[in-house]
Amino acid sequence: SQELEQSPQSLIVQEGKNLTINCTSSKTLYGLYWYKQKYGEGLIFLMMLQKGGEEKSHEKITAKLDEKKQQSSLHITASQPSHAGIYLCGADQSAGNMLTFGGGTRLMVKP
Amino acid sequence: GAVVSQHPSWVICKSGTSVKIECRSLDFQATTMFWYRQFPKQSLMLMATSNEGSKATYEQGVEKDKFLINHASLTLSTLTVTSAHPEDSSFYICSARDPRLAGSGELFFGEGSRLTVL
Numbered sequence: 001s002q003e004l005e006q007s008p009q010s011l012i013v014q015e016g017k018n019l020t021i022n023c024t025s026s027k028t029l030y031g032l033y034w035y036k037q038k039y040g041e042g043l044i045f046l047m048m049l050q051k052g053g054e055e056k057s058h059e060k061i062t063a064k065l066d067e068k069k070q071q072s073s074l075h076i077t078a079s080q081p082s083h084a085g086i087y088l089c090g091a092d093q094s095a096g097n098m099l100t101f102g103g104g105t106r107l108m109v110k111p
Numbered sequence: 112g113a114v115v116s117q118h119p120s121w122v123i124c125k126s127g128t129s130v131k132i133e134c135r136s137l138d139f140q141a142t143t144m145f146w147y148r149q150f151p152k153q154s155l156m157l158m159a160t161s162n163e164g165s166k167a168t169y170e171q172g173v174e175k176d177k178f179l180i181n182h183a184s185l186t187l188s189t190l191t192v193t194s195a196h197p198e199d200s201s202f203y204i205c206s207a208r209d210p211r212l213a214g215s216g217e218l219f220f221g222e223g224s225r226l227t228v229l
Contacts, residue, residue, distance in 0.1 A: 041222065045220075
């Protein structure tokens, strides 16, 4: 099965600072999803990447998938307290439509 | 956009009782739904794939007789935790993909259901 490792596991940054979260797969990724979750709540879809080298942005969040499609990074520019939460990367297991999730990165933004 | 709704949002039950959690796709038909479980401070773990009109597919280590899944219609899948015990206390969340949005790749998640077994 697909194994995903996220790093760092937790992150505390000062408001206004940039940050990057990484997601590395042991296998080639057919699709890589980024979600945000506040603990105990549902998931908020951020972005989905499929093509090697693909990059997508939404507001101050940018996600990239490397050419080999085994690593993705999520970059937040000028972080704000509203960015705090748990960020999860999920890998699409070929055509199964089910996702395997990484361990999550807990982000705290200090005002 | 597509919406997946779960009910109840939270439930407290006594040990030994059974609890049913519903997952509904509100504005699309889902032949497949997925059930995840999340323990405190951990990531989501796929429990099973719910298939409309057929048996669910369970992940390794998930007891099918304990976690009964029924996908009786194209808009409803239910997860029943039978003879619940405190170790079953967790956050259960379902997901489904809107076939009309196949190109977007987005997978929609329900709000989750928090189960506490006393």
